[in-house]
Amino acid sequence: MSSISPNDLSNLDDNSKKEIMTFLESENSKQKVQMSIHQFTNICFKQCASNVSNGNLSSQEETCLRNCVNRFLDTNIRIVKGLQGLQ
Amino acid sequence: MALSSIFGGASPSQQQSTTATGSSSKVAGIKEQLKTQIGQELAVANASELVNKVTENCFEKCLSNPYSSAEEGCVDQCLAEYMRSWNVVSKAYVARIQQASTSGEI
Numbered sequence: 001m002s003s004i005s006p007n008d009l010s011n012l013d014d015n016s017k018k019e020i021m022t023f024l025e026s027e028n029s030k031q032k033v034q035m036s037i038h039q040f041t042n043i044c045f046k047q048c049a050s051n052v053s054n055g056n057l058s059s060q061e062e063t064c065l066r067n068c069v070n071r072f073l074d075t076n077i078r079i080v081k082g083l084q085g086l087q
Numbered sequence: 088m089a090l091s092s093i094f095g096g097a098s099p100s101q102q103q104s105t106t107a108t109g110s111s112s113k114v115a116g117i118k119e120q121l122k123t124q125i126g127q128e129l130a131v132a133n134a135s136e137l138v139n140k141v142t143e144n145c146f147e148k149c150l151s152n153p154y155s156s157a158e159e160g161c162v163d164q165c166l167a168e169y170m171r172s173w174n175v176v177s178k179a180y181v182a183r184i185q186q187a188s189t190s191g192e193i
Binding site (some may be wrong): 003004008009012013016019021023024027031033034035036037038040041042044045046048049051052053054055056057061062065066068069070073 | 113114117118120121122124125126129132133136137139140143144145148149161163164165166168169171172173175176177179180181183184190
């Protein structure tokens with residue numbers, strides 16, 4: 001794929017620039033969700049997948065993963081509230 | 088959010104207007120190219136993040152007991168288990184976000 005030159009970018013009209021900004025914002029927020037999922041999987045896999053058995057998840061492991069995500073978010077919310085209370 | 092989306096399964100359709108000469112279609116071509124390029128770079132970033140995390144986790148799980156015969160296939164199974172965990176975590180997180188947005192928390 002040929003790369004886009006700075007000249008091409010400066011030729012974009014205002015509407016196109018706005019469209020690209022909207023696109024970037026939506027991709028950015030999607031990417032934040034993706035990175036959170038990477039982070040949670042990393043943490044919760046360590047907690048919940050005690051031994052690698054056959055490549056499948058047991059129902060306990062699945063429950064553990066779901067609880068892990070929810071407790072992590074609970075902790076996050078509580079910390080944010082606690083910090084707001086300190087102000 | 089399905090796992091396939093991190094490899095750029097939902098990238099916008101790539102339309103290069105090579106035959107058109109009008110400036111408006113040229114602008115449209117640049118826009119599409121920008122979006123495609125951004126989507127591809129994000130997909131690469133996500134894939135490499137996944138490879139790093141799986142390697143880190145499965146290295147810890149499988150090579151803690153080096154040279155034992157029991158670790159045969161451990162990395163493959165660990166990878167499968169990690170991908171399944173990724174899907175479970177993703178569903179749980181998305182469900183939580185939806186729940187929070189309907190109840191007006193965020």
